[in-house]
Amino acid sequence: MEVVYEEQPRVETLVELFRWRGYQHPKRLALSFLLEGSETEVTHSYGELDLRARAIAARLQAHGMQDKPVLMLFPAGLDFVAGFLGCLYGGAVAIPAYPPHPARLARDLPRIRAIARDALPVAVLTVSSLLEKREELCRQAPELGTLPWLAADKISVNGAEDWLEREIDPDSLAFLQYTSGSTASPRGVMVTHGNLLHNSSLIHDYFETGEDCRGVFWLPAYHDMGLVGGILQVLFCGTSALLMSPLAFLQRPMRWLQAISRTGANISGGPNFAYDLCARKATPEQIASLDLSCWELAFNGAEPVRADTLERFAKVFEPCGFRWEAFYPCYGLAEGTLIVSGGKRSEPPVIRRFDEEALKCDHAIEVAPDHPSARTLVGCGEPHPDQEVVIVDPDTSESLPEGRIGEIWVAGPSVAAGYWRKPEESAKTFQASLREAGSGRHLRTGDLGFLKDGELFVTGRLKDLIVLEGRNHYPQDIERTVERAHPTLRDDCSAVFLAEIEGRERLVVVAEVEPRFTKPRIGDNGNGQVSKGWDEAEVVRIIRRVVSEMHDLQVHSVVLIKPGRIPKTSSGKIQRHACRAAFLEGKL
CATH class of the missing domain: 3.30.300.30 (ANL, C-terminal domain)
Structure with missing residues (x-):
């Protein structure tokens, strides 16, 4: 569908776009957050978000934090969104991190400490509830003890007028996306303002997002799918969405579908495990109370998409009005900002069978469904014309023809600038050269796959990375x-x-x-x-x-x-x- 905005200006960064939205539609609902254990929502309009972002940005600027890394420790909620936008507005480099949970400090703090040692932030941006626990947290995480802490929820919006608007270079850093990787050697993906704008535009094109879009998202805001694919995509398109805590979803998965049914949301999604969980946990009474006929695009990514999960979910929730055509498998990664490939909206997912023995030999040979060694694979859509996706022999760096399995390489404006403070690893991963081209402009994803009739199929991982339930280990x-x-x-x-x-x-x-x-x-x-x-x-x-x-x-x-x-x-x-x-x- 064609989307027409009211004289939307041509912009070079999301900050310019969000400023325009706050001015043009100050009272339009942007985001709501579902408080845990209730159906009560707190909301922010575009004007309120812009006002809070400018106030937080002014405080960061007053502390001289332009172009410097700021660690963000926030529980799920709208304060995170205001804080993240405040970093963008103020020219600081945001570092979204998993907030420490009081009951899981032994697990959470090593990760936060590792990020702090690698990123070397100049401050911690948080909320007052965590600021009250600063002494205890710093005792167990001394890396945070020498830093100034700012509570975003206590910054008065009256300070918004002190914000110093400055021109932002699209090549300057917007935030560091720390991958869910090794605590011994964390890697912060350097995402620029230009990367963010380009990938947001790609997602808009793939999802065909109109101003009638209504979303529901439980995905963690400190991960790329929740942040770029959820929160920022909503603000990019000028639409609205209901957010909920990831913990609320994990405790009761049906809260997700109940929120979609209650709000009439037409876009939502998550990793494959989320669909599996709902299909297994749903009771007949819960199914009878749902209306999912509104759900037009159910994206599925961040981990392998399984055909049997799609079939099970569709079968369980078909009585609620869920349509098979709503499924939207896609592929992406933090190093590419987010999305790399996606399907066509309102078309059924591409599911094909291939000879498993041939796949082991790096050849994709299509077979009949009843073939004794048939392996079912779900396509992850086609690469966008603005991005190049090449299948490459990882040993020789030669591009491979259609139907051959190799490493997935990506080139385009969404490819991030590299890994923070890791020049050698950045050069190896982000500046790969095809043997026949020698350009040094491709991203090595570490994922294996092949192209068939233009469709990207992901078959596995070249590296030892373990991906389960939407998380990397x-x-x-x-x-x-x-x-x-x-x-x-x-x-x-x-x-x-x-x-x-x-x-x-x-x-x-x-x-x-x-x-x-x-x-x-x-x-x-x-x-x-x-x-x-x-x-x-x-x-x-x-x-x-x-x-x-x-x-x-x-x-x-x-x-x-x-x-x-x-x-x-x-x-x-x-x-x-x-x-x-x-x-x-x-x-x-």
């Missing part, structure tokens, strides 16, 4: 947790990976036991499994518990083996792929 972090769980387990001798079991990607832990806890037993067949001279079941229970507590992950299988049986390289690095293969073949 580095195996070395989980391995470290496992090795510290019990004295019987050896340091640097465990492997964590995903394996497809019963049609699902499951988390598997393989760990070596200390030599002193193993001893020969009569009839040992040499298969590497440990003896029962100690309580193996207790160790397995402890591993499952600590991984759940520290990483919010459920371990499907734990295999404890004798020393020296974990596959390693000559330099001592764990070979997770070899370990996974041995597990699947029953050779551990």
